[in-house]
Amino acid sequence: MKYALVTGGSRGIGKAICLKLSQMGMPVVINYQSNDKSAQETCELIKQLGGAAELLKFDVSDKEQVDNALNTWEDNHPDDYFSVLVNNAGKRHDNVLFMMDDSEWNDVISTTLNGFFYLTRRLLKHMMPRRRGGRIINISSLSGIKGLPGQCNYSAAKAGLIGATKALAQEVASRGVTVNAIAPGFIETDMTKDLSKEDLVKLVPVGRFGKPEEVAALVAFLVSDEAAYITGEVININGGLHT
Numbered sequence: 001m002k003y004a005l006v007t008g009g010s011r012g013i014g015k016a017i018c019l020k021l022s023q024m025g026m027p028v029v030i031n032y033q034s035n036d037k038s039a040q041e042t043c044e045l046i047k048q049l050g051g052a053a054e055l056l057k058f059d060v061s062d063k064e065q066v067d068n069a070l071n072t073w074e075d076n077h078p079d080d081y082f083s084v085l086v087n088n089a090g091k092r093h094d095n096v097l098f099m100m101d102d103s104e105w106n107d108v109i110s111t112t113l114n115g116f117f118y119l120t121r122r123l124l125k126h127m128m129p130r131r132r133g134g135r136i137i138n139i140s141s142l143s144g145i146k147g148l149p150g151q152c153n154y155s156a157a158k159a160g161l162i163g164a165t166k167a168l169a170q171e172v173a174s175r176g177v178t179v180n181a182i183a184p185g186f187i188e189t190d191m192t193k194d195l196s197k198e199d200l201v202k203l204v205p206v207g208r209f210g211k212p213e214e215v216a217a218l219v220a221f222l223v224s225d226e227a228a229y230i231t232g233e234v235i236n237i238n239g240g241l242h243t
């Protein structure tokens with residue numbers, strides 16, 4: 001059976017993606033790092049709505065944790081593989097660069113870029129043989145396109161993810177695997193709850209923050225058969241807040 005793996009799938013945008021993919025009939029594996037309560041609630045909600053979901057807790061930036069978790073999953077699912085990977089786990093540790101400490105830099109870069117690398121390299125091994133095909137969707141950010149002050153770490157990570165998306169798309173296109181990035185603007189989640197919404201919303205032509213479900217709808221399209229000819233793209237979803 002084909003599964004979808006959504007990193008950071010327990011809250012915010014990832015949770016909406018898990019719900020949407022399960023409504024499309026796909027069993028989802030919800031990865032998260034530490035918040036067990038939110039993860040269990042998301043998993044239960046999907047099941048209550050008639051979908052299939054399971055939890056897989058690991059830190060995407062830790063190669064050993066990634067490998068251990070996926071080895072166990074594969075042992076328990078000998079006939080299954082992941083045909084959809086959504087690299088969604090991400091973090092912000094905002095600071096101006098001259099005050100930024102090593103952990104603020106390393107944690108943000110590593111969660112986005114090492115997370116992408118460890119998961120994608122591993123799951124591609126199951127998508128590529130016999131042109132089974134697959135969908136890889138990387139959640140980047142407006143910050144990775146425009147650059148935002150106070151976010152050198154986050155902008156660098158998200159811009160790096162766009163470069164990787166474009167390179168990998170060309171490597172695996174002939175195997176039926178598409179690789180695309182989504183660059184959201186301001187979306188209402190825990191990640192943006194400390195921002196000054198009143199001021200920021202004035203910058204958004206549509207006049208509001210986006211909803212996680214609006215990002216999930218775009219993921220659903222990119223996962224669908226109709227999107228088979230779209231690869232190496234970066235799709236903005238930002239209410240008109242362009243560079």
Ligand SMILES: NC(=O)c1ccc[n+]([C@@H]2O[C@H](COP(=O)([O-])OP(=O)(O)OC[C@H]3O[C@@H](n4cnc5c(N)ncnc54)[C@H](OP(=O)(O)O)[C@@H]3O)[C@@H](O)[C@H]2O)c1
Nearest residue numbers: 008010011012013033034035059060089090141187189191
């Ligand atoms: N919200 C926005 O406005 C916005 C805009 C542009 C891009 N994005 C991007 O969209 C993605 C989702 O953002 P969000 O707003 O939904 O974030 P969020 O509400 O803060 O949720 C983050 C999720 O990622 C998980 N996570 C964080 N670090 C992880 C790690 N090292 N390993 C495994 N899981 C990890 C968290 O797990 P725990 O629950 O265990 O902590 C949680 O499930 C991120 O990549 C973010 O950069 C968001």
